[in-house]
Amino acid sequence: MHFDLSTEQRDLQASVRAFLAKESPTEAARELPETEQGYDPALWSRMADDLGLHALAVPEEHGGIGASFVELVVVLEEMGRQLVPSPFFSSAVLATRALLRSGDVDAMSRLLPGLAEGTTIGTLALTEDDGSWDLDAVRLAAEPDGNGWALTGAKAFVPDGQSAGLVLVVARSAAGLCLFAVDGDAPGLSRSALPVLDGTRRLARLEFDRTPAVLVGADGAAGPGLRRALEDAAVALGAEQIGAAQRCLDMAVGYAGTRVAFGRPIGSFQAIKHKCADMVLDIESGRSAVWQAAWSVSVDGNDVPLAAAAVQAHCSEAYVRAAQQNIQIHGGIGFTWEHDAHLYLKRALSSRELLGAPDQHLLRIADQMGL
Amino acid sequence: MHFDLSTEQRDLQASVRAFLAKESPTEAARELPETEQGYDPALWSRMADDLGLHALAVPEEHGGIGASFVELVVVLEEMGRQLVPSPFFSSAVLATRALLRSGDVDAMSRLLPGLAEGTTIGTLALTEDDGSWDLDAVRLAAEPDGNGWALTGAKAFVPDGQSAGLVLVVARSAAGLCLFAVDGDAPGLSRSALPVLDGTRRLARLEFDRTPAVLVGADGAAGPGLRRALEDAAVALGAEQIGAAQRCLDMAVGYAGTRVAFGRPIGSFQAIKHKCADMVLDIESGRSAVWQAAWSVSVDGNDVPLAAAAVQAHCSEAYVRAAQQNIQIHGGIGFTWEHDAHLYLKRALSSRELLGAPDQHLLRIADQMGL
Amino acid sequence: MDLTYPPEAEEFRERVQRFLADSLPEGWTGLGALPPDDQAEFQRNWRQRLLDNELLGVTVPAEYGGAGLTLVEQAVLTEEFVRVGVSVLPHPNDNFGFNLLVPTLLQYGTEKQKAFFLPRTLSGEIRWAQGYSEPDAGSDLFNLRTRATVSGGDLVINGQKIWQTAGLTANWLFTMVRTDPGAERAKGLSFVLVPLDQPGVELRGIRNITGVTELAEVFLTDAVTSLDNVLGGLGNGARVALTLLGFERGISGVANAEAFAIELRRLVQLAHARGRSADRDIRLRIAHCQVKVHTLRCVALRALSAGLRGGPPGPESSLTKALTAEYHQLVTELAVEVLGMAALAPTGPGAYDTLKAQPLGLDSASSAAWVEDYLNARSRTIYGGSSEIQRNTIAEQILGMPREPRPAAAR
């Protein structure tokens, strides 16, 4: 039993942290959203080429490094901390895990190497106009078309849907739920960027009009694999959230230690101190749960459905609370555009809804409890 | 516009407070529940004879004093503060208001004078074994029997049901919901005291076996009057709750001002101070809402359904929170049997459920909001 | 106990209702329903119409150009205006002028000050900003560094003020400065009125959390104001400022409650539209908001009633401030949750007001407005005395709990 990062994982953590602090300062989270692409392609390539982050948790036979899911989670915590505006989550988590869990070895051989190298940006298009992450809510229609398939309908709120070269689309055929690979430039696919609250996470609306698509996995059998992929993603997102919440806490503690009011640093007042202690309770609980779930994913543990839902239910709220309290502790300055605090709050809101709001995860847990 | 107690109402408040502080010290709330009757009949008579409290809000034509509902609420706040173990709420509120709202002048003439004089203890038997305060949940059966009626079934959690001489029973006839007057000693009525969490509020289970009963109001038409009576009672109970919550706050502030830790009175620490400030926010909101609702009841305002439900939704939680925080602020001593704090907590729990838990009142408000 | 308005107030209500019926265009559904581009012009015209009909700043005495009405008539007017979705104070700086400075002027101003400032505040010639905070004095209100020295008949001011809402459209500042550098903290402060249109004053905009330049900071470098513009006398600034904070916190409660009720109806519509209105938890949470609005209205009415009987506002205003601020965070958080994913891609017209609930008429489906309201609500527990400071005030001034001990000198 060793419930902690290994020495190698600590090294990975330290090197990613140092790299991102230098290469993706929080100004990037403020400036890149104003650009057309919304992320830094040069940084994207360096993350892939120099650090091999995209390939980390991809098996070696598909062009990856073959590290465990725990390593991926270590990286995501650092990305969350630094608020890196990047399609990394969409590509290296959503798309990559959807492929890995599809059971379609052919599709993996074809598509994973590009994702692992970072030459392809992938994403998963699941939610539609109602914003539901429930697989049962998927309506987009898939119909056989010659040797392949054609998709018709719309997806909304697709993370990085505008820039992805590979869109994995969840659709419904006569046989049931299916996963399809669609080229970002496919005919009959029109993509429009949505105005976003959180500029570090681009969203797009995708309209499909008899768009050619390649089936991944068996016709009508995508449900179980997608569910597992979404569980994996829930754990990875939890890591991002905890990293970001930790940064909020660090900012708050730092400010409270230097800001003086009534002749004392405000951090010496219990009202501030106890808020920060509450953040510690939230964050340490969350980090423990994320690590446990990541390990469980890495060994295909039975408790992943509970562990992943618990991670999202907990970390989503923990991060929102931390981001809100960080602003409160900073006072007026924390409410300004120039301060980073609001960037973390907006990301907290977008992360809370991504993959389903906490109540959706809680209801899933209630089902598991026999309620 | 004068949103405050009048000089006369302040005088009433002061005299009731002084009377109860002397005649019903909190030791009574500890000792009387151990007695068979559970209340002090001598005090009961003095409250009626010397102060006229039972008669206060009863119209003069029915043997009362004819003061407004606001005066009754002033008295109840003091009873809550002093935690008086007494069937006052059952008799002077539940039974009295049920009669007053029944529209049955005959029944009022017959029954109100005894309640107003305090020579009869009355109560309202509504809830059954499922504990629901919803009138639709009433199942107890009423059947015509000769010139009168006979009741068969059971009522549970009847406040002071054991000692009441007059039990107003909500039952269901072929025509619908009815109110009946039943003598406490009626044949076919067996009463058993229930073990109680809150010794200051006795509860009983009543079994009716073809028990003779006198119809109050018209057959099947009791619903609207009962709803109004329950709204009145909700406001009165809110006053009790606010009085008791205020006492919890007073105890906590008093203790925090004298208890020293780390070289300072603990009341100088923000953790304690802010808890007390939260109690003030709860209590002042609640008191304002209770007074507003009491005034609205007194003028038959249109907003009574909302105001009464809001009073219960708010004051129930406010009192429970105050009672809990009072224990927390007192530390170890607040957790002992010898300290009064737990008496207030147990009363807070029993008051929260009486007339329906907060969620029931909130759902009623949601209905009114068009939700 | 009598919660009805007096007959003369009800007569006034009828007059207001007639005025509204006469003044508003056919099919009017509230300022919130106007296209955003049309709102500014409507507000300019509306202010003029109010002025022309003696319905602006109604509590200003007649001798200073006002209507000379009472607090209760002001409350009636506010209720009626909020209900149909028009502004009582149409210009962004009117709030600071009429809700904060005017009552303070009436209480502490000299005859000359009142005669000069009141008519010009009414006409809009003078547009006020507040100047409580400094970069190193937010919650610690009296820890001021801005100094003023007497020079002939003038005060010469040096320092910096920050967090002026609507500062960029103001041309006068009411603020506190240290006029006696030897005195400790609250002593030696003076409350002064400073013209902003002078060489010694520089105003810079500050963008807020939504990216809107709604705030400003003021740099004072040998800025000058006449000694005649000291309110309440040299060295009495702390007393004047505390009174003013009391006015800020007490006066708008009833109107807030009315606006919150309108907002809540909008939330009910949103819940229906998002398919959440049958969820028991959402029903409970919205009803809980309704309870909060109801109790807030009761607290505010009680304060209004106390105000009618005279006397300056006391520490009770901390109650309204904390309740209002925290309620608005609660309800906007709930709205964002009801929006779900739709909150992440905001559409529709944005918020018109940044410091309060949006006016009647706003489309409930406008996710942009809900999201901005959520973000703007974060500041409500900070500005004008944070929720932590309000709780200190409640504990120490209402409950008489012991103050924080003075720290011993560092060792």
Place this chain on the structure above:
Amino acid sequence: MDLTYPPEAEEFRERVQRFLADSLPEGWTGLGALPPDDQAEFQRNWRQRLLDNELLGVTVPAEYGGAGLTLVEQAVLTEEFVRVGVSVLPHPNDNFGFNLLVPTLLQYGTEKQKAFFLPRTLSGEIRWAQGYSEPDAGSDLFNLRTRATVSGGDLVINGQKIWQTAGLTANWLFTMVRTDPGAERAKGLSFVLVPLDQPGVELRGIRNITGVTELAEVFLTDAVTSLDNVLGGLGNGARVALTLLGFERGISGVANAEAFAIELRRLVQLAHARGRSADRDIRLRIAHCQVKVHTLRCVALRALSAGLRGGPPGPESSLTKALTAEYHQLVTELAVEVLGMAALAPTGPGAYDTLKAQPLGLDSASSAAWVEDYLNARSRTIYGGSSEIQRNTIAEQILGMPREPRPAAAR
């Protein structure tokens, strides 16, 4: 990262499972299902059986009569016992002996102390109570008045200790006393073991919130203990006590999580029985409790894993303490709400344990147990360091936030 138990621990688990299968009667459904009148006798016999099988206090080294097992084996044993609803520490005083004093003895005790106290704690001859608090020193742990003076080979103790859980069944007390009256606060304290069965000691019961005499206070009037019974040396009491508090807070996390999971299943049954299991708000709140229990288990496992690698427990134990205490308030409040009116007339068997979740087997319909659990849970955020103190510790010791300034002398 590896969350599996090592193979030797899994072997031990099998041994424990065999032992349980052999030891428990046919149809055993947990201690909670035994008629209350039979529980005391069962526990006496059970303790003896554990002792006979070297399954009591398993981490006590073999040379002192224990099984000499590791922390991980203790965790495994605890998990298995909780799962089938039997006690790891059947006597009320065992908790204080084995969870608190034994680890402290092993770290600070002399050979002679260990040889004397460990076997007698195992046998039950010595039954421990803790003595942290005094009437004027609750949260302020080191503000002690109880004094001890050296007299020959003895310490003579005068003072009062309070809040001894199971104090009336104890015959030894571990406690802190002031042995150097000149030294300030934490200095000059010593950690001593005091026999209670002597003329200088008077024990009085204290009834708790449910009316049960579960607590005691101890009056020490020239009470005597040998100087040999000082742990860690004279004047080192504060260090010893802080270590011990760390043990208290860290060790039982995994077992607590397991017990909470059992309790939550009981709550699910209750929700079904009360017709609340389809209410979305109740479903959300119960699931929220499940998330809390899950995260608590993860935090505890991480602490256990750190403990396996050695080193005394640090301030992290404040996390477990606060999380556990506040969770148990949350879940018992929810249970009382689910009970509704039934909570007001409690029936069924009451609580067996006052400081933790009830053992497996308790009837979910027993409203008496739920209500007692709710009431007892009120004390969890008070004893052993209140939630406020835990947050101070977290902020100051984990985050390094500034301490409260020392108050200046009163003026």
